[in-house]
Amino acid sequence: MKPVAFDYERPRTLAEAVRLLSTNADAKILAGGQTLGPMLNLRLVQPTLIIDITRIAELTRVEEDGEAVTLGACVTHASIEDQKIVDPSNGFLAEVAHGIAYRAVRTRGTIGGSLAHADPAADWLSCLMALGAEVLLTGARGKRRIGVADFMRGALDTELEPDEIMDGVRIPKLSKKARAGFAKICRKSGEFADAIGAVLHDPERGVLRLVAGATQGRPIIIDPATCPIDMNFPPPLGPVRKKLEQSGLAADVYELNIHMAAIARALDKAHAQ
Amino acid sequence: MTAITLTVNGQSVNAQVTPRTHLADFLREHLLLTGTHIGCEHGICGACTVEINGEIARSCITYAVACDGAEVRTIEGFDDDDLMARLRQAFSEAHALQCGYCTPGMMIAARDLIRRKGGLTGAQIRTEMSGNLCRCTGYVGIVRAIERVMLARPTLSLPTASPRKPQLGPAPGPQPSGSTAAETKAQSATVRLKDASAGAKTGTTPRLSAGSAKKRRRIKVETGSVEASGGATRLTQAFVLEHPRVEVWRLMADAEAVARCIPGMHLDGPLVDGRAAGRMEIALGPIKASFAGEGLVVSFPNEFRQVITGAGGDRKSGSSASGEVAYRLREEVGPAGEDLTRVEVELSYSLTGPLAQFSRSNLVRDLVSRVGENFAQNLDARLSMPDGAEIAPARLGAASLMWRVAVDRIRAGVSKILGRPPS
Ligand SMILES: Cc1cc2nc3c(=O)[nH]c(=O)nc-3n(C[C@H](O)[C@H](O)[C@H](O)COP(=O)(O)OP(=O)(O)OC[C@H]3O[C@@H](n4cnc5c(N)ncnc54)[C@H](O)[C@@H]3O)c2cc1C
Ligand code: FES
Ligand code: FES
Numbered sequence: 001m002k003p004v005a006f007d008y009e010r011p012r013t014l015a016e017a018v019r020l021l022s023t024n025a026d027a028k029i030l031a032g033g034q035t036l037g038p039m040l041n042l043r044l045v046q047p048t049l050i051i052d053i054t055r056i057a058e059l060t061r062v063e064e065d066g067e068a069v070t071l072g073a074c075v076t077h078a079s080i081e082d083q084k085i086v087d088p089s090n091g092f093l094a095e096v097a098h099g100i101a102y103r104a105v106r107t108r109g110t111i112g113g114s115l116a117h118a119d120p121a122a123d124w125l126s127c128l129m130a131l132g133a134e135v136l137l138t139g140a141r142g143k144r145r146i147g148v149a150d151f152m153r154g155a156l157d158t159e160l161e162p163d164e165i166m167d168g169v170r171i172p173k174l175s176k177k178a179r180a181g182f183a184k185i186c187r188k189s190g191e192f193a194d195a196i197g198a199v200l201h202d203p204e205r206g207v208l209r210l211v212a213g214a215t216q217g218r219p220i221i222i223d224p225a226t227c228p229i230d231m232n233f234p235p236p237l238g239p240v241r242k243k244l245e246q247s248g249l250a251a252d253v254y255e256l257n258i259h260m261a262a263i264a265r266a267l268d269k270a271h272a273q
Numbered sequence: 274m275t276a277i278t279l280t281v282n283g284q285s286v287n288a289q290v291t292p293r294t295h296l297a298d299f300l301r302e303h304l305l306l307t308g309t310h311i312g313c314e315h316g317i318c319g320a321c322t323v324e325i326n327g328e329i330a331r332s333c334i335t336y337a338v339a340c341d342g343a344e345v346r347t348i349e350g351f352d353d354d355d356l357m358a359r360l361r362q363a364f365s366e367a368h369a370l371q372c373g374y375c376t377p378g379m380m381i382a383a384r385d386l387i388r389r390k391g392g393l394t395g396a397q398i399r400t401e402m403s404g405n406l407c408r409c410t411g412y413v414g415i416v417r418a419i420e421r422v423m424l425a426r427p428t429l430s431l432p433t434a435s436p437r438k439p440q441l442g443p444a445p446g447p448q449p450s451g452s453t454a455a456e457t458k459a460q461s462a463t464v465r466l467k468d469a470s471a472g473a474k475t476g477t478t479p480r481l482s483a484g485s486a487k488k489r490r491r492i493k494v495e496t497g498s499v500e501a502s503g504g505a506t507r508l509t510q511a512f513v514l515e516h517p518r519v520e521v522w523r524l525m526a527d528a529e530a531v532a533r534c535i536p537g538m539h540l541d542g543p544l545v546d547g548r549a550a551g552r553m554e555i556a557l558g559p560i561k562a563s564f565a566g567e568g569l570v571v572s573f574p575n576e577f578r579q580v581i582t583g584a585g586g587d588r589k590s591g592s593s594a595s596g597e598v599a600y601r602l603r604e605e606v607g608p609a610g611e612d613l614t615r616v617e618v619e620l621s622y623s624l625t626g627p628l629a630q631f632s633r634s635n636l637v638r639d640l641v642s643r644v645g646e647n648f649a650q651n652l653d654a655r656l657s658m659p660d661g662a663e664i665a666p667a668r669l670g671a672a673s674l675m676w677r678v679a680v681d682r683i684r685a686g687v688s689k690i691l692g693r694p695p696s
Pocket of ligand 1: 028029030031032033034035036037038053073074099100101102105108109110111112113114115116117121122123124160164165166167190191192193315316317
């Protein structure tokens with residue numbers, strides 16, 4: 001249960017981290033280590049160099065503009081749970097953060113690490129897809145910005161190029177009347193979910209989005225553009241179920257039902273706000 | 274060896290550590306603070322819980338080098354702490370320990386919970402404490418002890434919040450330094466100037482660039498059912514290319530060209546008598562493997578059918594894989610009478626060695642349809658290009674199906690997909 005020997009670098013700037021990453025083929029970024037640590041200990045990952053990005057000041061920034069709040073990639077789940085950040089979501093992010101793993105994991109696990117790892121059952125993926133957030137990437141070729149929904153290509157697979165680092169997450173501000181709900185079904189609290197439902201209804205901004213997460217691959221996004229529902233809240237469940245069936249859940253009744261249950265619970269929670 | 278300086282239980286410590294030494298080993302073996310226990314060593318059980326800069330953390334998945342400059346507190350460091358004294362007494366009275374293995378982690382987590390929250394019900398306490406496992410399963414006593422101290426919370430003098438600046442990232446985080454922001458700006462400018470050359474030097478395989486993939490026509494790939502029997506996993510895929518069968522066959526009969534369309538596949542040299550050596554590179558998330566071996570190609574031109582078999586080993590994991598890809602081309606006619614080709618692929622593979630626990634996975638469909646999509650896209654791109662045009666070799670975390678195995682072992686901890694029992 002010991003990792004292979006590796007070298008360790010602790011850059012102070014993002015540019016230095018990108019340089020290290022792009023000049024070492026077998027390097028791995030270390031953020032909170034709450035996913036990478038177990039993988040290293042089990043020798044599933046055997047890097048020659050670990051680049052610790054937690055001392056880069058820019059990666060714990062919190063920026064606010066008229067439409068959105070940008071969090072540095074190294075902001076921890078616990079900092080969001082404790083509302084130490086500027087909150088664009090009327091408390092929704094804090095509620096989701098509290099449901100991730102356990103406190104001793106949340107104090108080190110980061111929002112950027114969670115998205116970069118792209119486990120289909122990661123809470124932030126479904127939550128941030130529902131909110132319409134974007135990730136900010138910096139690489140040797142410059143910076144780019146992609147919606148979380150497009151960033152994730154599949155299970156454990158993202159748009160991150162080998163020389164790129166996620167430097168932040170840009171989360172749109174919800175309007176005052178927006179309602180958001182999140183439900184996670186798992187056998188033991190703190191575990192990765194068997195099914196996730198995430199819902200955002202923000203009529204002032206013209207958004208109704210439902211997300212079925214913790215599927216085999218990318219979370220399934222349901223909105224009036226892709227499913228015969230309108231902006232009324234709550235949306236009828238019939239078309240939602242149909243959409244899940246068409247998106248690959250039809251083959252397994254248990255999978256379909258548990259994801260429908262998660263969505264129904266998320267809608268209930270959003271309704272109650 | 275890397276030199277680190279940190280504070281442990283109020284005392285400054287200088288040490289030389291290898292970067293792979295985790296904090297729990299460092300505390301136990303370098304500092305002989307054996308109150309920190311190690312249970313699972315991958316973040317699940319909570320036996321190794323300590324405080325880092327005032328917040329609880331798993332010391333088994335935190336590396337000692339990463340704690341350079343941090344303040345660490347272990348169970349030995351709570352002797353003079355009032356709240357911990359109350360918990361010690363309550364644990365003793367409520368019979369909250371049997372063998373005591375989980376107790377140091379349990380008490381540090383319980384103290385942190387009471388420090389942060391009051392008025393929780395027994396059920397809520399169980400939820401909050403669910404990151405600490407007791408292998409003696411003495412939860413009733415543990416919850417009772419915590420409830421008792423929590424009830425008395427209003428009368429206790431709770432540990433005051435630390436005067437440190439609030440920390441948003443994993444502790445200890447960036448050290449204050451006036452020049453950091455300026456430094457960042459200056460350096461990112463240089464990096465951008467160096468631009469593509471920096472990327473080119475990495476030696477990593479470029480993946481299909483997102484840009485070019487988007488411009489291309491998306492090809493829909495049907496993935497059939499996944500079957501596992503006799504140690505092999507079998508599945509079928511099909512897709513339609515908008516090119517006549519003769520053209521598609523011309524490309525697909527050229528095994529070297531086909532290999533170049535398979536994400537992660539590299540041939541060492543040209544095919545001799547239908548044989549070639551090469552390797553299949555796999556990247557699934559942070560996990561990488563490279564199966565090196567030999568392949569054989571057999572063509573049946575009359576049937577527009579070709580069968581490729583291969584076998585290879587991954588040195589790092591000590592696993593080997595063998596597999597077969599068989600494809601057959603069928604003629605189809607498009608809505609406007611154009612000639613189309615339906616490509617039917619049958620794929621099977623098996624594994625031995627540490628990865629042999631692999632069995633049918635829930636993930637297979639997702640991963641395989643993505644490999645298939647890339648393959649189809651690459652074929653289409655080659656067919657649509659002037660003769661001889663090269664397409665970038667593709668990198669994809671997909672053949673990685675086999676890695677589900679490995680990942681299975683980190684069950685429940687690291688990942689759920691990895692964590693599902695094979696069905
Ligand atoms: C016991 C346990 C239970 C858990 N339960 C849950 C759960 O219920 N829900 C959930 O969502 N998560 C859960 N997690 C995972 C947890 O949320 C992790 O913290 C998170 O997935 C990874 O964040 P990290 O900062 O620790 O990343 P790390 O482990 O440091 O890195 C993870 C991966 O991302 C890469 N990476 C990290 N940061 C960046 C970056 N900025 N740019 C590019 N690449 C980067 C790394 O190279 C690595 O490959 C659990 C973890 C544990 C140990
Ligand atoms: S030993 Fe660290 S969590 Fe189990
Ligand atoms: S008392 Fe034995 S493990 Fe908890």
